[in-house]
Amino acid sequence: MILEKWLLLLKLLLCISAVATEGPSNRTIEARLVDQLTSNYDRRVRPRMNASETVDVTFAFYMTRVDILNLRSEMLSVTGWIVVRWYDDIFRWDPAQYDNITKLVLPTSSVWLPIIALDNSVDNIIEKNFRDNFYVLISYTGLMSWEPGGVFTTSCEMDITLYPFDRQTCTMFFSTWDYTVDLVNLTFASPEVDRDAYVENGEWEILSTKVEGDRFSYNNSPEMIYPEVAVTIQIRRKSTYYFINILTPCLMMSCLVLMVFYLPPDSGEKVSLGVTVLLAFSVFQLMIAEDMPTSASAMPILEVYLLCFMSASTFSVIISVLVLNLHHRTEYNQPPVWLRRLVLDFLGHWLCMGTRSHTTDVQPIVEEYHDHMDQVEAKIEIDHHDEPATSCSNPKIVLPDSPAESTHTFHPTSGLLGASCQNLRTGAAISAVKLIHSIANIDKTSGTQSKTAFLSAVRDVYQELYQTRMAGEVEAALENQWKQIARVVDRFFFWLTFSILIVSTAIIFDAARDRQA
Numbered sequence: 001m002i003l004e005k006w007l008l009l010l011k012l013l014l015c016i017s018a019v020a021t022e023g024p025s026n027r028t029i030e031a032r033l034v035d036q037l038t039s040n041y042d043r044r045v046r047p048r049m050n051a052s053e054t055v056d057v058t059f060a061f062y063m064t065r066v067d068i069l070n071l072r073s074e075m076l077s078v079t080g081w082i083v084v085r086w087y088d089d090i091f092r093w094d095p096a097q098y099d100n101i102t103k104l105v106l107p108t109s110s111v112w113l114p115i116i117a118l119d120n121s122v123d124n125i126i127e128k129n130f131r132d133n134f135y136v137l138i139s140y141t142g143l144m145s146w147e148p149g150g151v152f153t154t155s156c157e158m159d160i161t162l163y164p165f166d167r168q169t170c171t172m173f174f175s176t177w178d179y180t181v182d183l184v185n186l187t188f189a190s191p192e193v194d195r196d197a198y199v200e201n202g203e204w205e206i207l208s209t210k211v212e213g214d215r216f217s218y219n220n221s222p223e224m225i226y227p228e229v230a231v232t233i234q235i236r237r238k239s240t241y242y243f244i245n246i247l248t249p250c251l252m253m254s255c256l257v258l259m260v261f262y263l264p265p266d267s268g269e270k271v272s273l274g275v276t277v278l279l280a281f282s283v284f285q286l287m288i289a290e291d292m293p294t295s296a297s298a299m300p301i302l303e304v305y306l307l308c309f310m311s312a313s314t315f316s317v318i319i320s321v322l323v324l325n326l327h328h329r330t331e332y333n334q335p336p337v338w339l340r341r342l343v344l345d346f347l348g349h350w351l352c353m354g355t356r357s358h359t360t361d362v363q364p365i366v367e368e369y370h371d372h373m374d375q376v377e378a379k380i381e382i383d384h385h386d387e388p389a390t391s392c393s394n395p396k397i398v399l400p401d402s403p404a405e406s407t408h409t410f411h412p413t414s415g416l417l418g419a420s421c422q423n424l425r426t427g428a429a430i431s432a433v434k435l436i437h438s439i440a441n442i443d444k445t446s447g448t449q450s451k452t453a454f455l456s457a458v459r460d461v462y463q464e465l466y467q468t469r470m471a472g473e474v475e476a477a478l479e480n481q482w483k484q485i486a487r488v489v490d491r492f493f494f495w496l497t498f499s500i501l502i503v504s505t506a507i508i509f510d511a512a513r514d515r516q517a
Contacts, residue, residue, distance in 0.1 A: 081149025163300035261494035
């Protein structure tokens with residue numbers, strides 16, 4: 001009886017134990033599986049039963065967008081995630097024994113992880129959030145899959161020569177920070193970056209990507225070789241914004257630079273227009289200077305383009321001052337022979353301006369003046385008569401440019417001149433005769449000496465009038481020569497500046513065309 005009671009009690013205990021172990025089978029079996037896998041697991045050591053074996057880790061990079069490419073700080077920031085896979089000898093089981101469980105998801109604190117570092121990161125080389133926030137997917141075959149993601153910010157050497165038509169190539173270097181290649185071998189799973197979930201950037205366009213493996217060592221310990229995976233991204237700037245907001249205003253203001261040379265000197269606005277355009281370029285450059293990259297290794301083509309326009313604007317102001325100085329001469333002297341030959345003969349002919357045919361030569365006017373003065377001295381003669389001076393005595397005046405036999409009789413009483421006075425060809429001679437007529441009406445003296453003095457005075461007045469007229473003609477001829485020189489200089493620098501602006505514009509647009517190729 002006692003034995004039967006003990007047997008009954010044992011069966012009861014077995015039934016209670018069986019009932020206690022019953023429950024949701026999935027959870028219990030999974031928990032039992034996890035306990036069994038982690039009971040003797042040490043996450044501090046490599047997951048290899050044979051310590052001489054290498055852990056092969058495959059690496060893949062998935063990119064979703066380009067966040068920032070800062071040219072000033074030479075920094076690239078992208079959003080994406082990495083996929084790291086390896087085999088663990090400990091985490092293996094038979095799904096048939098555990099209710100066909102083929103996968104487990106465990107926190108990173110429960111398994112061994114390869115220490116993946118971003119060598120050229122500008123923030124944290126090893127991101128701690130990756131270990132805390134992303135779990136590991138474990139397959140029954142021992143395949144471990146870890147997919148941490150976030151923002152990857154790396155340093156990148158920028159080439160700003162063709163800014164804003166530049167292309168940048170940035171590389172992110174991933175390596176196993178603590179393990180050499182004989183312990184952990186890091187390889188890439190795909191030769192390109194996966195962009196299935198990529199979102200286009202408004203400023204940058206991805207041209208190509210490349211993933212390749214490499215190895216490196218430090219100089220102080222060359223025997224320790226570390227594995228590395230280089231992810232290279234080549235991107236190109238979208239230049240529509242710069243065409244609309246930078247290049248188009250520059251082209252418009254370059255037309256104003258040319259108008260400085262085209263504006264006539266008599267308008268008095270050449271220098272004002274040039275200074276206004278120069279100030280506009282200066283303000284424009286200051287406005288975009290904040291967005292321009294700063295680098296001592298290269299000068300952006302856009303900055304060279306703006307400097308060409310500013311130099312042309314400054315040059316136009318300098319040339320305008322020179323042209324105005326030539327055009328508005330306060331003292332007219334004969335231009336130097338070399339200047340006339342260079343500007344009027346060579347440049348004027350080369351620019352098809354015909355300056356020699358429109359320029360008055362000064363030498364014939366001077367020679368005509370000297371010849372005429374000699375004629376005045378020779379032809380003005382006063383005849384003295386022996387008869388007593390009376391009111392009807394008529395002295396004779398032989399005027400220049402009149403026929404030799406023609407004489408003009410001075411009638412002090414009537415105040416009239418002979419009809420031959422119409423033969424005078426110069427305005428100065430006519431003015432002198434009119435002066436004689438006016439003075440004769442006033443002067444009633446009939447003495448021979450008085451008449452001689454009077455006629456001498458008339459001769460002096462006539463010479464002065466003629467000299468004044470000749471001086472005016474010489475001054476006008478000299479003024480015309482200096483104005484012609486100023487006009488040729490203005491036209492020459494107009495075409496020179498136009499050529500410089502066209503060449504500089506062609507260079508930058510050619511760079512844009514090569515960028516599209």
